[in-house]
Amino acid sequence: MFFEMTTQVRVSNIEEGHKWYETLLNKKADFLPHDGFVEWELIPGCWLQVAEGNLTEGNGPLRLGVTNIEAERERLIKELTIDSFEIHLRPEVPVKWGTFTDPWGNRLGFFEYLDKTEEQERVKTILGKDEV
Template identity: 35%
Template structure:
């Protein structure tokens, strides 16, 4: 049985990505396990890695469930992360974001059947 998950986004410039993801997660990375890798631990057994791998940068997608999508949308605008606002998508409401390399980051309201 699976007990955890680390998703991964590949980026071309780690310093630029760190600035963007720190604004997304509203804090600095939790860990730097090795050169070129940042980690945010979002809940027990659940996190996001941002890895400097320029040849693969920009082809990742993250979908993260959030409790209050409207509050997150407002906070992100205040932090300088632009977007077009929440919209319907996949049986939920979603907020589509793009990091500086073009990786897709989607915030979603609680998804029916997936929330605990």
């Protein structure tokens, strides 16, 4: 089940990128988890991440929220022959995530909330349901 998504753009200078996207979006950032990284929730469940780093050609990664990233990784390895899908964690980030590429080089991925109560609340809010 997919219930959220993020997309990321890279900038060479996070201060300039933060200011530019804050102006573009006409709102302050919603989340600043660590140096070099800023996030905005554009609409419920849809996040734009601005990260300082090497510029990449094209877009991405586009990451979709899932409730079990390990199971989804195994499914993709089996069904789509994905061969590179490492799962990452950082102490200051409330999710674990992984990125992979499609056959055309597009960067995609999944993320999973570490706090399952928060995850369930997000799903209920986004889907507009009292229960999941």
